[in-house]
Ligand code: ADP
């Protein structure tokens with residue numbers, strides 16, 4: 550028996566988490582509720598997950614002594630940080646831990662070039678393609694760029710998030726200047742598409758190969774950062790939603806993925822679905838599952854990591870999530886605590902804070918899951934929370 554075919558890891562055992570951010574914190578809470586102990590590896594002394602974990606290994610992700618300690622203590626290890634070095638995941642597996650997702654899956658999601666190639670390879674089965682694009686690695690790639698890909702968006706292949714590492718360009722000259730400003734690192738130029746909506750699908754795949762997806766999430770960004778998520782999407786037709794969910798499930802199977810995977814899709818004005826990017830972990834747009842669905846994305850990650858059967862993804866309440874950024878601490882110019890009393894005083898508003906000590910503009914500090922018996926009720930709770938948090 551290899552680790553993939555071994556039986557479930559039962560409560561009382563230790564699970565490892567690479568990364569100490571809010572996603573790791575919410576995983577830790579879900580794992581502890583199920584009776585597991587959690588060991589977090591993160592170099593930050595005061596990380597959101599490290600401070601609630603049963604053990605915090607305060608070291609870098611490639612620190613071998615820390616990886617050995619984690620593999621000795623934990624039967625299985627997962628990640629919340631998509632830029633975790635693949636070598637750390639490989640090392641943990643080599644040390645005998647069950648690692649979910651495996652390094653090869655995480656590597657694809659870390660690089661937009663590999664990610665688009667993978668989505669394109671899946672397209673005959675999913676019916677969903679990536680945006681028309683062109684890899685930019687040499688000056689000649691700019692000269693040879695097909696003219697119909699402009700205007701477009703230049704994106705660095707690695708480390709982009711929340712709209713960072715991107716430039717909008719309309720001419721070959723602007724593209725050359727933008728690529729120079731990015732210090733000629735490998736990039737992709739994507740055709741600028743006429744977006745109608747941005748949606749995401751949270752999908753899970755268990756070690757036994759079974760898959761589950763949550764209802765389609767519809768996302769609104771502000772300044773490149775997720776602002777709100779409605780689940781289920783109120784704008785996209787059931788056919789398109791079903792197609793996106795099916796595509797996400799197929800993608801997890803094609804990678805032999807184990808864990809929770811988020812895929813962002815664009816819905817174009819003519820209804821076409823485009824696969825944009827994926828994250829090999831729970832995702833901000835899946836936070837609403839904590840209060841609107843039978844199984845949250847974090848409990849599901851615990852289940853997949855521990856090789857338990859997946860939980861039901863049925864949605865029991867309408868939901869709309871509001872992100873709480875550090876900006877709301879500075880509403881009147883001075884730093885002050887936001888008006889939590891008004892938020893927690895509303896019956897349908899569920900506040901989740903990540904325990905971060907310093908509020909900085911643009912920093913994700915928490916979120917409010919607004920729920921109700923109907924989408925209108927959830928929207929009313931959301932309006933209340935949005936007004937209160939300025
Ligand atoms: P990240 O989320 O890693 O910053 P994305 O690829 O999701 O990067 O791009 C950020 C945002 O830019 C998207 O949410 C979308 O609003 C917009 N965008 C990205 N690619 C395109 C595109 N090809 N056409 C139109 N808009 C795009």
Ligand code: MG
Nearest residue numbers: 711813825826
């Ligand atoms: Mg994105």
